Amino acid sequence: MPVVSIRHLTLYRYRSPVAFGEHRVMYRPLESFDQRVLSARLEVGPEPSLLSHVHEVTGAAVAVVRFDARADRLRFESEVILDHTPRPAFDLESEHSTLGAERFAYGPDEAADLALSIARRHPDAGEVEAWARQFVRPRGHTPLSAVLSDMTHAIREGFAYALRLDGPPQTPTLTLARRTGTCRDFAVLMVEAARSLGLAARFTSGYVYSGSQKAGRTGGGHSHAWARIYLPDCGWIDFDPTNGIVGNQDLVRVAEVIHPRAALPLHGSWSGRASDFLGMDVDVDISVTAATQPAAVLRVAHGQ
Secondary structure, three states: OEEEEEEEEEEEEEEEEEEEEEEEEOOOOOOEOOOOOOOOOEEOOOOOOOOEEOOOOOOOOEEEEOOOEEEEEEEEEEEEEEEEEOOOOOOOOOOEEEEEOOOOOOHHHHHHHHHHHHHHOOOOOOOHHHHOOOOOOOOOOOEEEHHHHHHHHHHHHEEEEOOOOOOOOOOHHHHHOOOEEEEEHHHHHHHHHHHHOOEEEEEEEEEEEEOOOOOOOOOOOOEEEEEEEOOOOOEEEEEEOOOOEEOOOEEEEEEEEOOOHOOOOEEEEEEOOOOEEEEEEEEEEEEEEEOOOOEEEEEEOOOO
């Protein structure tokens, strides 16, 4: 199983010292049976007046930082080492996990808990569902594993990745029309496509790495984004349409949310003249060590 080391540095630069409001930092990976944090460290400069950790409503681990000093630089540096365990995606899939002409229906107990993850967030004229339906056989039933795997690879092969550092995700209809986008655009498209079929889906944010020096991954940087979709018996499964990954191979989860705005890795406020802001630098280094191989290092610049 890989041991993954993640260094995530964000630096804000200002022309003259400014004051800082509260900042919230979401860099620490989620704890689960397939990813276990071995050590974590967060350094902040200038020295904060308060640094505390909370679990937000989504379950994500968030550092709350407050300041009483002014400065011309604001720096957040996170270093995390975790045990990451790739696992089969569909080894527990049952014969009942299929999709036909009707929307998928979960059992009553699961449906109640999954309702918010099933509800659509981007109304359209039917374009997204029509696109999603092409992965379902016209007759009989199609295994959910086949529908979602085919959808993942269709985005990977049929859409062009384009770096865009700022702004919210595109709407799914815009991504369909343009056939291009960032990892967050592709994640939102897949989430909404799954929801249009009646499936529970969440926008997932975190990191992507390469388990070997030969395997490159697209979308690394400030954060990566993909979808998690709930299958009966199998539970929540990762689907990364940017890289064509089905399952948790090379994916480290930090947040799983209903809406992407809840997965911002870092947000806060500052006060000063607008002209004081000079820019932001982001640098992420990921190194991977496995018992059967030497360390493989992936260095990525910013961007989703």
